[in-house]
Amino acid sequence: MNRLHWMTTLVLSCLFTIVFSISLMTKNIQAGLQQWGQPRIWTIDLTEATQNQIESLQKKLQENSEIENVRFVSQKNFVESFQQNWASMGSDLLKDPEVLQFIPDSFEITVKSDQPEQLKSKILSYENVLNVDAGEEWRQRYFQISKSLNQFSIGFLAILSLGAFFIIAYVIQGSVQKRQKEIEVLELVGATAFDIRKPFLIEGASLGFISGSIAMLATYALLLLIKQIIPASPMIANAITSIVYFSWIEVTGILLFTSGLGGLSSYLYVQKMNTGWASSKKIGSNP
Amino acid sequence: MIHIQHLYKTYPGPVHALRDLNLKIARGEFVFLTGPSGAGKTTLFKMISAYDLATSGKIHVAGFDLNDIKASEVPYFRRKIGVVFQDFKLLPNKTVAENVALPLMILKEEKRFIQKQVTDLLEQVGLSDKADQWPETLSGGEQQRIAIARALIHKPDLLIADEPTGNLDPLLSEEIIDLFERVSKQGTTVVIATHDHGLVQRRNKKVLELRQGEVREIASSELIKNISATLAEGL
Incomplete structure (x- = not known):
């Protein structure tokens, strides 16, 4: 990993920490609302x-x-x-x-x-x-709040995920440019498109996975910190204690999502990869 | 192995790098390609190695129709050929042995087999003691030999070499051509572009001369006459 990778991992980890914190908040608010919304x-x-x-x-x-x-x-x-x-x-x-x-x-x-x-x-x-x-009236009110919260979270998460997507694509672009000569030589000696793209896909997915894992830990640490610092009034303390972290299935799903996001971002960039040796791309479109 | 009919390559200008070129090289043949600078040797090599497209004409190499080849088939075509380029195209972040091993690694051969092949070939090109060094720390001649070893390691059906002895001293040049001859005897078709007319004359092989985009077969003894003619044209 070079300096750019470290910096990217740091930025992505911060971004994902925000994403996960919002998701966790939404999840807990939803759980609270669900109780309230179901008399x-x-x-x-x-x-x-x-x-x-x-x-x-x-x-x-x-x-x-x-x-x-x-x-x-x-x-x-x-x-x-x-x-x-x-x-x-x-x-x-x-x-x-x-x-x-x-x-x-x-x-x-x-x-x-x-x-x-x-x-x-x-x-x-x-x-x-x-x-x-x-209690239809209550339920209707719950659905409205819940729906608004969901829409806001999804919109916000989509924007942040898109940001992460472009950051990863930018890093992969740098890697491709840096390894242009290697790509040319690999094509020269008969590497298939998949052989050439594979390391970049792994790089993108790894960036997503590592940053996602760091962000997961950071979100958990934040949760513990909040639980320790805030219990001032009994009412808030009660609400704070009832906050739960992501389940194991959710953690796995989220890490798959961040890895997939990295892999996809990388794939969409390397799919268009063109080099001086990419005569394979020109062949078939004989002028 | 190589069958070219009415091949034209025209660059914008228009500059006719190759014009109505017809060529047939059989399997296992050993051919020298000569001609003055700018005659189209490198352009022809680019066509043969699927590096560039012809403007018109037909080109069949190693069983592939390069006019009609699918993008997904190009890597498999390149696995059948070995190319030694003038600028070597070595990877600076890989050792000599790793550079040479590259084609076999792409073919996903076993590690032990790769090691043996690399050791054998490095010995044949006289670089056994340099296996773990970085290409950039070696001389031009040594780098050229790495490129040659890499082009030969997967035992290609066709070897194309653009000035493979350009950076080598006479003794080493002879040794490399000996190696190419041995490879040719094992069934590989060898096409070598060279300016070293002395070398061509000594070997007594088929010689193709490329002049102003056109190719013709000549006897190696005719080379001297042609050189004199070229010089006279220049004067």
Whole structure:
């Protein structure tokens, strides 16, 4: 490795550290948002039902493996609870029978489903179910924030990756120029295009892999540092402790990506490589 | 081995480097190519080694139609030939032995086999003691012999050498031509461009003379007459 390679490795490592830090941040924010965006407590409003019908529905809900807890909240329970919590407001209002008719009996359930839409449809198909409040409003808000965050991250990462791509291509260009004579001689003695391109592809992929590995370590070190320095207030401390690093699969994927980026950048440059000896390129296009 | 019909090479100007050149060299033949500077010897070598394209005409070398060869086939064509260039084209960052070994390394031969071949050939060109040295630390004559060894190591079907004895003393020149003759006897076609008319006369081989882009076969004894004619033209 010459000085240019060291410098490039350093620059790429910094660039990849930024890329990985943003990815890690996005990943953790997404995880946080996902929890926030998937309310686990749903309310099932009921039509007028007999005690038997309510018990039958409760049994069905309890038997569903995607539901953890089922609690019946009668109209009476709801009014009592409301009056306890909001004593100053509406206590008289809830004595009005006309208003009371709009407050149905309900079930409060805790769900653990990965496919809430399907579960909701299923519950809605049960007899005596009037409505299921599955926190759509929250979920919609989560999707919007999550989508914006994703778009921003992808855009930013694409720009930084493109930067890394051009840096590697520039280094490979330098290497090709430096080894022009060697390439000519190799062509002269019968090296195939792949024989000639191979060392440059390896060089590009190695640059990507080494820089990616250094950046991975740097991102991990940054994470440890943040975890050590920041736990000032209990709320932040809690958020910081819940930050997780990339999984092994993600690390492997990212390193494959940086190596691939280096290899691809190199390939696109050497593919157009032309030398004084590249008569092979001219042959077939006889003037 | 080499079959050229109505070959023209015209550079912008127009400068006719080669005109209506017809040539046939059989497998295993040993041929000297002579002619004054600028006669087109190097241009012809470039055509034969797929270094450059002909403007028109047909050129077949070592079983390849060089007018119609695919880009992907060119390396395989070059593996069948050995070329000694005037400027040697050695790699300065590789040792003498590594330079010589290059064609066999490209052919992915076994390391032990490569080592043996390199040792044998370096001995034949008188460079056994220089195997681990860098080409740039050697004289022009020694570098020329490295280029010759590299052109021969993969036992090519055709050897093309442009002034291979240009930097060598008479004794060494004779030794190198002896080596070429031995190679020729083993079936390799050898085409040597040279200005060393004494050497050509002593060897009594087929001589092709290139003049103003045209080629004709002459007897080696005729060379002296032609040299005198060239000199007279010059005067």
